[in-house]
Amino acid sequence: MTRQTPYAVRYTPRRSLEAGGTVVTDAQLVYRLLLAVDIQGYSARNAKEQLVAQRELSAALSRAANDLGLDRDLWDKQVGGDGELAILPPGADIPKIVGEFPRRLTEELNEYNRLRTEGRPLRVRLAMHHGTLIEGPFGPAGEAPVEITRLLDADQLRALLGERTADPLVFAISAALYEEVVQSGFCALDPSGFKPVELSVKGIRYSGYLYHDGR
Template identity: 30%
Template sequence: MSVSRGGAVHRLVVSADIKGSGRLGQRAKIRARQGMYEVFEAAFAAVGVGGSQVHLEDRGDGVLAALAPEVPPAALVGLWLEEVHQGVREHNEGLSEPLRLRIAMHGGPVAEDGRGLVGRAVDLACRLCDSEPAKAILAADDDVHVVFVASDVLYHSVVAEGGRFVEPEHYRPIPVRAKETDEVAWFHVPRRAAPPWPAAAPPPEQPAPTAVPGGRPGQAPGAKYWINVNGHNQIVDGAEVHGDIVGVRVTRERDGGAEGAERGE
């Protein structure tokens, strides 16, 4: 792909990463990388993209690609993604350590400085690919081998329009917050009505406040006194309180009742 150095041209950017590659042994890592490249190359060929139309950069456990301006984004979010899904399925047959991919796309101005691709579109695509929601979706279901992330702009301008192999109704919007990124992205798992999402743990139950004899309404169980503070730091019952103690009410159990005494300073 020809990109003039220093000049930015609008491109569709694809960022992909292999899940858990750092935990793979050497042979498994090589097999996963080889499988990823074979799947991507076959998918690009299926949509008629090749040669100078695609720029590929190796990222160790992933790849970064930028497409020529004439490549229609609808082909990538449609047939290309379907071919990737089917290619990964075929590659994983009989493997105890299946290839599992996170793939993200975003379009925008991209420049080439002689060492690689540069631009906000590149940064965002990489951050969406590496986002916590993308990782959580893969972690939520071992049967998911491909999770796809579209930027908000790409979803509304391309995915939402639908088309062959494009399923906008099966995407889920999820906020992504990392580094300088704070926006909604759209997550999709091919052939799923919705991406799996770990159920949120319910908040821990808090004990209901109960009345303490001689205490203030709503005082927590086990409370022995109430205090008003105003001024310099004090240490009360082992806890630091910021302010002078103006009043203390001490409650003691006596003959089944309560006896209260107030002290002031």
């Protein structure tokens, strides 16, 4: 039986006699825009503070998406306690989202931090990538979810958030987004505001760009 998902990937489990009865899958490889976000210092918060951080980040993400005419309910989300990996539906306006979503989310986080009466400020890392994935029984599989996770967890991005103490958000994009979208001239972000970063994780190299905004 085929199970449909919000990002329109077909996943059809079947029994394979050749594989001795193990479950194999037929799936459609698709290109999607992915966003990943992670809360700084999440594990240092107590249970109440963690819950507040989760709720406020979710609300900020929804408001930032709504400002761009996006319905976050249509995103396929793989959530963790300190953030989420979101896969946007087909047809997403990639230049607009890449160019404007970080700014909108920054505005929402700044507003929350300004109005909060107690607790830690909400500060996050954001990563964006456009690549291939397929649906798996435990979540999306493929190049795109792996690469965006590597970018989000990059030491260089963590260090940048540590340095920019007045900023609620820092972000990185994949080399593919930088070369195909930011440099296209159809994106609101200035290519000169980025600096390249190289990662090597478990013997595999990844390339990305950190946004420095000329600083």
